[in-house]
Amino acid sequence: MERITLDNSRVIGKNEPSYIIVDVAANHNGDLETAKELIREAAIAGVDAVKFQTYEADKLYSIKTPKFSRDSTKPYDLIKSVQHPREWIQILSEYAKKLNIQFLSSPFDYEAVDLLEAINTPLYKVASAEIVDLKLIKYMAQKGKPMIISTGMCNIGEIEDAIEVCREVNNNNIILLQCNTVYPTPPNIVNLNAMDTLKTTFKLPVGFSDHTLGWHVPIAAIAKGASVIEKHFTLSRNQLGPDHSFSIEPDELITMVNQIRDVESALGNGIKKVLPEEMESYNYGRRSIIAGRNIQKGTIITEEMLIIKRPGYGIKPKLMNILIGSKANVDILEDDVITWEMIF
Structure with a gap:
């Protein structure tokens, strides 16, 4: 019992x-x-x-x-x-x-x-x-x-x-x-x-x-x-x-x-997940892919153009290889957080 x-x-x-x-x-x-x-x-x-x-x-x-x-x-x-x-x-x-x-x-x-x-x-x-x-x-x-x-x-x-x-x-x-x-x-x-x-x-x-x-x-x-x-x-x-x-x-x-x-x-309950109380840190305190330089619209993106740093609401670092070889859909400025809408 x-x-x-x-x-x-x-x-x-x-x-x-x-x-x-x-x-x-x-x-x-x-x-x-x-x-x-x-x-x-x-x-x-x-x-x-x-x-x-x-x-x-x-x-x-x-x-x-x-x-x-x-x-x-x-x-x-x-x-x-x-x-x-x-x-x-x-x-x-x-x-x-x-x-x-x-x-x-x-x-x-x-x-x-x-x-x-x-x-x-x-x-x-x-x-x-x-x-x-x-x-x-x-x-x-x-x-x-x-x-x-x-x-x-x-x-x-x-x-x-x-x-x-x-x-x-x-x-x-x-x-x-x-x-x-x-x-x-x-x-x-x-x-x-x-x-x-x-x-x-x-x-x-x-x-x-x-x-x-x-x-x-x-x-x-x-x-x-x-x-x-x-x-x-x-x-x-x-x-x-x-x-x-x-x-x-x-x-x-x-x-x-x-x-x-x-x-x-x-x-706690033993379930490992992101908590609602952590969402601010999740978005701002984790890393994602950031423009390391200005990237003109239509440019083929190379690894040298990119860096990984905070915040974390951009494309996840593990997807770097997918991003490389894509074309910029807009002008991307240095230190912009790169999102999927910016490329094609």
Whole structure:
């Protein structure tokens, strides 16, 4: 399926504008007003959706899980400190609706799925790390909503497993995102060409979930055919928290969105032709055959009498050999643009 239609008639897929998601993740800092401000700024930037992450430490990590090398605390304690109250889902969903921006959240447990279903979420977003929880993915897929699946740290077989459980419940509305689970991701391991692999292998729309610094890599993903872009978003990278440092700020988000739309527009339809906007340059800026000297009426035209230079509304240079040997039908002055009416 190359195109997927959401409940607001927004179409994601081939020949459509990319669906841009900003991922708040833990950048709300546990503060509801900060969460709302992030939604406001996302709406101002013109993205399609603002996404949160709904998890609980008790359901996500064993307390015995070792800490990641990038963190100062164990993941259980970190998640405990940044998980948002589940009452926020209804509040933030209604707030986003007022601002005409779609509210999403990645669910990490069954209750989170139920809460999102209760607000009629437009789609489900599966985080890379959850791709092996096929039972949870199937639970989302059976709701009948489109599924966006990130594929960080995944092989083709694991992706195929996730797609298969969606199809088992007759959900074929699937989008795959190339992704990396290194924060921030250095450009040399991004592998945007993997989008081609995913598209060719699974015949599904593809996109890019980005964790690089800046926004030039997502722009490149658009040129590679990404139908979805996901990017982490913060009010300020100077804040403390696990996700701020590799997120983009409001002014940068506006720039990214504008540049994505510019690149989409610049891709065009692939038809190579002279554009109406180019006609002035076509006529005045190209070359044609010009008289290199005065040529009297009745003179047999030789190559030495002619030059090729601008403008371009005379006889085309490639027809020079046809012109040579013709007779001037009128007096032709030096630097006149030669047209067929001047010869016989």
